[in-house]
Amino acid sequence: METLEVHSKDFLIKWVNVPDNSIIDWQVKPLKKSINFSIYKKNEVLDENFEDKERFTFNGSNASSATVNSTNSLQPPSRNRSNSVSSVNKITESFYKTKSRSATLTSNINNGDLTLIKNYNKLISNELVHGKLEVSKAGVYAFIFDNSFSKTIGKKILFSSKIIEKETRSSHSPTTMPSIQATLTEASLDAVNTKLDRKLRINDPKETNIMRPKNGELLQSILLKKRRKKLQGFVKRYFVLNLKYGTLSYFRVNDSKLRGQMPITQSIISANVKRLEIIVDSGMEIWDLKALNKNDFDIWVDTFNSIKKSHFNDTDDKKEGFVDEESVGGSTVDELHAINRKINDLMETSQDQQTRAGLESLSSDVEKLIGRFSYNKSFDAFSVFSNNEFFDAKEIIDGGVVELPDEDDYEDVFEEEDDSSLDSDDDDDDRNDLSIIKESDSVNEEITKEVDEEDNDNNLSPLPLESVSRPNTIPEWTLPPTSILAFFRKNVGKDLTSISMPVDMNEPVTILQKYAELLEYCDLIDNALEIEDYQNSGEKILRIAAFAVSGLSSVREKERNVRKPFNPLLGETFELIREDKGIRLISEKVCHRPPVFATFVEAENWTLSFSLSPSQKFWGKTAEINNKGNLKLTIKSTGEVYTWQQPTSMLKNIIAGEKYTEPVGAMTIKSSKGDKAVVEFAKGGMFSGRSEELSIEAFDARKKKLTYSVFGKWTESLTLKTNTTEKLIWECGEMLPNAKKRFGFTKFASELVLVTDIEKDKLAPTDSRLRPDLKAYLKADIESAESLKNKLEEDQRTRRKENETAGKDHQPLFFHHVGQDSAPDSGEWVYTRGEKSYWNRRANGDWDDLLELW
Template structure:
């Protein structure tokens, strides 16, 4: 996929030409930060042959005519421009243009028609879509970053053209190539360094690398030593003007205006001639048969050229290593030989050109002009040969010669990837919350916090868990509930930490709360449902099912603070028999309470785990509440065979607004192994199924689907290296038992991370860990006996039961106010907390 880079307070248009009766198959994936995205079509116009547009003086104020105004400059605009307009300083229409015009103004004044507005695309999500094209035309894929005041964005983008009648049969062959189907592959390029005027006033010109694609009539630019696309213009449908005296070239697409400057007169003339060639070329479109014949040929060529690019990069890294460089050269010759067989003979002369940035995209301008002058040009009408003195002097200049032509103008550029997007209505509220220092629980202390570098790796486990069958035989006739399991049956975290893995994918909730996701589409509740079941993925490695977490002591706690996710979580074991764990999680936008009470039943060689308790997610801005319960799961092959777990019952997520989502897990056959596939359907309050659905595997990924678009909304997190020897932990799980700067010296002495037996066990000293575990459990029995003798019962420190007759029924509410967990943590108020070890 191609990498696009969009400035803050700016937008980028990626132009794609589509022939008659085809399908545009596209993919977009924002990196790290979200961005707005929409697809437009350039309006159809009927150009008059060989007509030349001339600029006219702006009409008087109040004068009404049919000309189009762009950024305040009125002039006639049509696609009938078939030559580059030569202008002088006196009639330069761009002198009066405002460079600070808004994105919406540019859209209003453009010749574009909105096809589909996808609003904000979420960072990290791969969005895949298709739409039919009946009549050929230019399509604008617009990436809008104008809402971000400080942060530039990077986006992966690709597009493919598939025949409408042969889409199914061709899709497999197209998928073999990861490159864009519209990438030039036959050297139809003019490229060199030009000076481009910066967006802001008084910043002057900066050097940029420009590539003109003659076949598709697009001009793209990049930083000189970077291959990330910074912008693109459709030359055929833009107004191009040139000033010979100042060597400036103005290109106006109706959406934006580029002010370029050639480094010398010869290059200026070459670029003007190239633009004229595109303007005057025939508008005839190749036949569909020819288009797809070339497409098939281009797929293989593109793959070979991609390999050639990697070889070029490898050669640059070998340096003075002569044998390696010689080997790379030998392989490059073989690749070029294959390319010569793929490309027709009349095109071979173009494939010996040395790549500057990418062998399939960039060729030296002078070498291309040499080819043009000899008549080997894949255009509808030939370009008149240039004079030899022009070709001889059109070389890519060195940095020194460029600097001499800059006349002291600024060459620096700035773009911060680390700055957050600044939206006008949110910062004041956030700052006020952060500055509040009282004990009213209005803040998210200790958030916000500086980024923390977390180490997730853990030591390799060199022992194996004991056989369940051998353990049962050894204790025949005994009450198994009173017998402590050997420590080797455990993994080095507690149940409190295990349940905290629910929040590994908390970003799914934030993603679901985008304003553009309406209830009627079902996208919001489907994303919430994806979060509700995402915790199942922690058991995707079957090694994870060989052991169980440590059983927390009564009153044991665990906190989770993730400044990178903007959440804080507190949990406590509030009941020992039956075991009940209380959780309360908060973020700026939502809070979540959950009181899981797991119960395990043996059924021969399998065990069924049923978790009582309802998770309740509350959206702070609207008060909407989502509720669900964890599905029952089966742990299979307990006695013998490979152990694994899988969901065994459907799962329903309900909204207080009346909407609901139902998760159906596929049922596997007797010998089919673990069932992993699932589908999620959404229903409105009238029980009518909505158009959007989600499908995928709980062990891999989930994709949200509509009639025309697919969004990869969730993927499993990374596993630890050599995870089969590290309890099957994910990278997130590996951080749960470590203490970082945000917790150091702040935790109560009841926190699971401070348990001595777990740390000893994690380090591999099984015998010592066994002794410590037995000692802790014995002390717990003594505390329970003391309470029983005094007629008292255990009172949790941070949660209180507000409903229900038994500990595993009703709801456990988080205690707020001065004695809340986070206020006590702020002041180090742990003196009255019972010591557990």
């Protein structure tokens, strides 16, 4: 895929010309940061005064005077924009005094005469969006990447496209105008190349910077490009003109990331030979360019004219009275350029003022002749994307190979400023300040509230934090777990509730840490909140539903189903602070029988709370696993609440065979506004192995099915789909190297056992990471881990008996129960705020009254 760069307060356009009955197959993937994306169609412009074109050709002293209209476009007087795009226009010095600046992207879209096809609004970072646009009638389309909302941060995007032509092609061609070519025909391309090669041959190679690839489709060289900000001058950039597709693209020197593209055949191009300056105006943006020397200038201008003319039927050219430089003497224009260079050389060396004046007059006459033959008009066509498969910009740009030169090959005419930082606002894109748009301060701007800095419940303390290192400390494990069947046989006739399970049947995390794994993909929530679902397509709640099922992927490696987590002691806690995800989590075992584990998670824009009570039922070779309790996601800005329950899972092949877990049935995610999403897990056959596929449908408050849906596998990825668009909204996370020998852990799961610089000397003494048996287990000291585990469990029994004797109930420290039913596994366990809350205690090191668990 091609890499695009879009600067802050800026936008970038990719253009495509599509023939009749075709499909544009495109892909977009923003990297690290989101970007706005939309597709527009260029309105068809019919030239009603086609027969009068020649009178507007700039061919010497009788050339019409040029003016600038409100769209920043150079135009002949009283003519619409379409009449000035068919050739390179000659500009006067007055142009530089009257050139105006546009203010917004919206105004440029209006001036660019575009019709909106589809506005995708914000594309989420690192999500691959794939779409297909069916085109029945030929036209030109603009793919617009808008970063004007970002004041300081530039964006990178991966983009690719291809045109798929249907079997049946329409032969419709308007009779009121010449036929437009989607691309240059082979004959036209050969003709353009022949002219261009001849121009290059008559020039001294040392006097030109033009490069030509072997395939003959590209013209490449360094040009100077004016920076966006005033008084910053010009900077060297590498330009590539695709002759076949009529697109001009530019890059930094020695860099393959595309920074801009213009459709030459539908742009107004104006040239000033004295300044060696070329102005390219697409109606959406303006590039102010300068050639490094006169030879380069002549070649670029002549090639622009040739491309514009070649997109026009030759027979119609002659019928309408166009002057073809090939028909009036072969290389006449080339010879005139050579003569004019010699005249200019004589002018520079001549010491006689009268001689210099005569040579200057002669040079002016020669320039008029050049203008007569060179600045011819031809009807404008449009560029088209490559029909190749998806490509990388390092290899191909619009169908041709790019040979990026070394900057040292060019004379350093202008001192180039260091603008290597994409995030810098000091960039070179000549958008003429048209994208300086203030960020919205209405719907998406959160109201800043005054908070008590000492109350850590009202902020995310200790966040924000610098990134910390989280190395892998999970050892490779060669010891198989004790056979469940052998364990049962060994304890026949005994009360299994009073028997401790062997430690080697555990994995090195507790249930509290296991539940924290549900937060591995919490960025799905953040992404959902970025969606502005104007048409109520269901995208927002579907993304929430994707988060709800993403936690299932933690057991996708079947090795993960061989062992169970450590059972926390009553009063045991676990905290998780992830500076990279912007969340903090606190959980506590609040009840032993039935076991209940309360969790509260906070982020900048949302909170998540749940108090789950796991249970198992054995059915011979299969175990049914349930987690009683609701998960409640609350959106801070709107108060909207989403609720759901964990799906039922089946653990299969307990006694013999490969163990695996699969979700069954359905789960429903409900919004307090009435919308809901229903997840259906595919049913597996008796001999089909694990069932992994799922689908998610969204419904509004009236039970009407919404347009978007989600499909995929809970073990791999989930894709948001409509009839024409697909968004890859979730992919499962990275596994540890050699994961089968490391308990089947993901990288995220392995990081839950670490005590990083964030937790060092800050953890509550009841935190799972401080369990002595678990620490011994991580060192593969099975004997010590077994002994310590038995002691901890026996101490817990002693504390429970003492409480029963004293008539006391265990009182959780960081959660309290809410609900009419007093049963601990019903109602809701709510995080306790105030002076003795967990995060306030943590900030103050106030752990004196905690249970001494080990």
